[in-house]
Amino acid sequence: MNISIFDMPEKAIEYIKKNINLWQPYTNLKFNFINTRDGDIRISGKDDGSGNWSAIGTEAKLKPLHEPTMHIDLLQTADMLNHTIRHEFGHALGLLHEHQHPDNEIQWDKEKLYEESGKLGHTRQDTDENFLNPPDSKTTITSTYDSRSVMHYKVPAEVTSNGVAVAFNEDISEGDKQFIALLYPPTHVQLLDD
Ligand SMILES: [Zn+2]
Structure with missing residues (x-):
């Protein structure tokens, strides 16, 4: 998989590579880092105010190459x-948000959540998409809910109605490692007759 990283200083490129390689x-x-801008995954650091985001898995193929x-x-x-790079690259590998897992233990106080995310400039629709809507069960493979996943947002108790809080997760969790190994299993050499 070719990965291009551009519009940022060399030091930042190295920092991003180091974090991406934690998944490898x-x-x-x-993970093959290339110096041209036409990789399968194309990571920009341009200061454009667009925040942090990534295409999910193969959605990247639908984007124009430029x-x-x-x-x-x-x-x-x-x-x-660190969290952001690991999390966004998790999306690039096809992972969805853990706090949107159907078995999560969070009962959102929706109005409070809309209010708090509104303060950060997010619309109700953004909040629905990034916090509340469950994934499509027909097209999603689900592992056990993991509150330590790097794909989980920090959740303060103030935005839940059952007092559940989830800490900030900087690291790729054991659950993340197991799930990604399930999605991208090691290939075995076929030595036996079939
Ligand atoms: Zn995300």
Whole structure:
């Protein structure tokens, strides 16, 4: 899989590579970083105010080759930046939000959540898409709910009605590693007659 990283200083490129490579041992993919802008995954760091986002898995193939498939906002604290790169690359590998898992233990206080995310500039529709809507069960493979997943947002108890809170997850969890290994299983050499 070819990965292009552009519109940022060399130091930032190296930082992003280091974080992406944390996923590598749990996949059968080879992450091949290239210097041109036409990779399968194209990561921009251009200061365009678009926040952090990524195409989910194969959605990246539907994007025109001259457009990025992922964006990283470089103006963040180190722990947030680590989380962001690992999380967005999780999306690139096809992972969805863990806090939207059908078996999560969160009972959202929706009005409070809309209010708090509104303060960060998010519309109700953004909030529905990024927090509330469950994934399409017909097209989604689901593992056990994992509140330590790097694909989980931090959830303060103030936006839930049952007092459940989920801490900030900086690291790729054991559950994340197992699930990605399930999606990208190691290939075995076929030595037996069939
Ligand atoms: Zn996300």
